Amino acid sequence: MTAVAPASPDCSAIVMRGITKRFPGVVALDGVSLEVKPGECHAICGENGAGKSTLMKILSGVDRPDAGTIEVHGSPVAFAGTGDAERAGVAIIHQELALVEDLPVAANVFLGRELRTRLGLLDDRRMEAECHRLLRSLECDIDPRARTGSLRIGDQQLVEIAKALALEASIVVMDEPTSALTEAESARLERTIAGLRARGTTIVYISHKMDEVFRLADRITVLRDGRHVATVHRSDTDQRQVTAWMVGRDLADGELAGGRTPGARVLEIRGLTLPWPDHPRGHRIADVSLDLHAGEIVGIAGLMGAGRTELLETIFGAAEPNWTGEIRLDGRPVRFAHPAEARAAGIALVAEDRKRLGLFADLDVAANVSLCALGDARRAGLLSRSREDALVAGPIRDTGVKAPGPRAAITGLSGGNQQKCIIGRWLLTRPRILLLDDPTRGIDVGAKAELHRLIDRLCRQGMAVLLTSSELPELLTLADRIIVLAEGRRTAEFSRAEATEQQIMEAATGYAPT
Numbered sequence: 081m082t083a084v085a086p087a088s089p090d091c092s093a094i095v096m097r098g099i100t101k102r103f104p105g106v107v108a109l110d111g112v113s114l115e116v117k118p119g120e121c122h123a124i125c126g127e128n129g130a131g132k133s134t135l136m137k138i139l140s141g142v143d144r145p146d147a148g149t150i151e152v153h154g155s156p157v158a159f160a161g162t163g164d165a166e167r168a169g170v171a172i173i174h175q176e177l178a179l180v181e182d183l184p185v186a187a188n189v190f191l192g193r194e195l196r197t198r199l200g201l202l203d204d205r206r207m208e209a210e211c212h213r214l215l216r217s218l219e220c221d222i223d224p225r226a227r228t229g230s231l232r233i234g235d236q237q238l239v240e241i242a243k244a245l246a247l248e249a250s251i252v253v254m255d256e257p258t259s260a261l262t263e264a265e266s267a268r269l270e271r272t273i274a275g276l277r278a279r280g281t282t283i284v285y286i287s288h289k290m291d292e293v294f295r296l297a298d299r300i301t302v303l304r305d306g307r308h309v310a311t312v313h314r315s316d317t318d319q320r321q322v323t324a325w326m327v328g329r330d331l332a333d334g335e336l337a338g339g340r341t342p343g344a345r346v347l348e349i350r351g352l353t354l355p356w357p358d359h360p361r362g363h364r365i366a367d368v369s370l371d372l373h374a375g376e377i378v379g380i381a382g383l384m385g386a387g388r389t390e391l392l393e394t395i396f397g398a399a400e401p402n403w404t405g406e407i408r409l410d411g412r413p414v415r416f417a418h419p420a421e422a423r424a425a426g427i428a429l430v431a432e433d434r435k436r437l438g439l440f441a442d443l444d445v446a447a448n449v450s451l452c453a454l455g456d457a458r459r460a461g462l463l464s465r466s467r468e469d470a471l472v473a474g475p476i477r478d479t480g481v482k483a484p485g486p487r488a489a490i491t492g493l494s495g496g497n498q499q500k501c502i503i504g505r506w507l508l509t510r511p512r513i514l515l516l517d518d519p520t521r522g523i524d525v526g527a528k529a530e531l532h533r534l535i536d537r538l539c540r541q542g543m544a545v546l547l548t549s550s551e552l553p554e555l556l557t558l559a560d561r562i563i564v565l566a567e568g569r570r571t572a573e574f575s576r577a578e579a580t581e582q583q584i585m586e587a588a589t590g591y592a593p594t
Contacts, residue, residue: 093119094115094150095116095151096115097113097150098148099114100148101138109134109138109306111148111308112131112148114135117298118153120283120299121273121296122282122284125287125301125303125322127494127527130303131303131306133174135303136255137172139165139170140159140253141159141164142172144159152169171244171245171249173253174240177435178240179228180228182227183228184226184228185211185223185224186208188228189211190207190211193247211242218238218272219271220265234265241257241269245276250281250282251281251283252276254273254286256288258292259521263383263552264383265383270296285297288523288525288528291319293314294314297314300322302325304325309326326525327525340376342374342560343376344374345372346372347408347544347546348371349369349370349371350405351368351404351406352391352404353366353367353405354366354402365387365394365569366568367569368391369570370563370573373544375539375543375544376561377560378545378561379549379555379559380548381548381565381584381587382548382566383566386567387568388518388548389548392517394407395515397416409426409513426509426511427513428513429517430517432517432521432548434495438499439491439498439502441490444486444490445476445483445485445486446468448505449472451505472508475503475507479500479501479504496523497527503519503534513543513545513546515546516548520549559576560575564584566587566589571587572584
């Protein structure tokens with residue numbers, strides 16, 4: 081793809097001076113300045129709520145600043161919308177996916193810029209071919225004609241990336257682009273970034289993943305509470321220092337799993353197989369077996385498509401009912417036809433896609449937390465707000481939710497606090513088994529550490545936890561044992577003492593060292 085050439089190689093690609101943005105009740109940005117050099121990869125780091133995404137929305141024309149100036153390739157700009165920014169060569173990959181689920185993949189990639197025939201009709205064939213080329217550049221085989229809403233969240237993220245790359249912009253802003261991608265898919269994206277930079281494209285990269293930042297970035301800018309904290313060359317700092325700048329304190333890594341004593345076996349899975357009739361592989365998961373004990377965290381590792389989510393959904397009664405094998409709860413065979421049955425049996429599932437499957441954006445914090453226990457908030461058969469507030473006070477306190485109050489909008493909370501609300505919702509059901517599907521995806525390092533401590537505390541109180549994660553360091557931090565899946569099959573199991581990232585990746589990719 082061809083990058084748009086900057087006006088002059090001597091000009092900075094981006095200069096933002098004194099950018100201020102206020103929303104009702106909050107100053108999102110307070111006089112922030114940023115300078116990005118042509119052709120560099122410039123990382124912007126900060127906790128959720130630090131102002132990173134707001135700054136990039138202003139750069140890409142989504143929002144307008146209350147004060148401050150912007151220059152792109154040496155020319156002053158004042159974008160009235162995303163179209164203005166795109167014409168100036170600025171494209172953005174948003175953290176929150178902006179796809180129309182009922183449209184095909186190719187239609188999403190070219191939405192608003194549809195290719196047409198000489199007669200003015202939509203040229204679906206050309207859009208599908210170009211979409212296929214873009215997706216192949218990302219080394220993925222998504223069908224351009226597939227309904228976008230039918231894709232898993234990781235594949236939807238790749239469609240969002242292809243949508244931005246189709247603009248052939250000189251500046252590409254990537255806001256948490258790997259939050260839903262596996263290690264292998266992230267590596268593909270990094271190769272794409274290297275190709276873009278070879279063509280002279282400037283990359284502005286937002287990520288909570290410090291390993292990623294220190295692999296990709298030339299320079300790093302840190303924001304905290306809407307203010308600029310530091311801009312430094314990668315070689316002049318380290319991950320610990322950047323994290324300390326982000327949270328305003330030093331975070332000790334620590335090992336959370338040490339000293340746990342697992343109790344009785346609560347869950348047994350034997351030969352679990354979930355067919356996939358329309359796929360050449362024929363199965364989503366095949367012949368998977370595992371045990372889970374009270375007071376234990378078992379991690380599930382694997383690349384995208386390995387069957388991690390499908391395993392948890394099958395246990396919870398949320399998958400297709402045509403599975404075979406055996407699931408035993410406290411030694412008794414169970415086969416849940418609906419998640420309500422799993423909930424009644426003491427099992428809870430925190431889904432991978434928080435936005436689509438976890439949050440109810442039109443409801444406030446209290447309503448989101450109380451959702452699975454509304455019977456306890458009734459008076460004379462009607463919902464009582466005072467009882468609901470009293471009901472949710474415990475889980476809000478115990479999970480450490482930071483919110484103005486129980487009636488605050490759930491959408492006004494950071495990603496970490498939203499996830500705590502979802503966990504708090506399930507704690508009201510008093511589960512004995514907690515299924516966590518990539519629970520810290522898209523959450524900043526400070527909130528991630530808080531969630532890790534919460535999960536560890538619940539486990540030490542006797543809860544059994546089955547945890548998937550797309551981040552191997554998270555599994556190595558939390559899990560007592562790690563089971564690896566590859567293409568739906570179990571390929572390895574490691575104790576905490578045995579597990580290394582290299583061993584897990586070898587098992588996840590089917591690589592057998594000689």
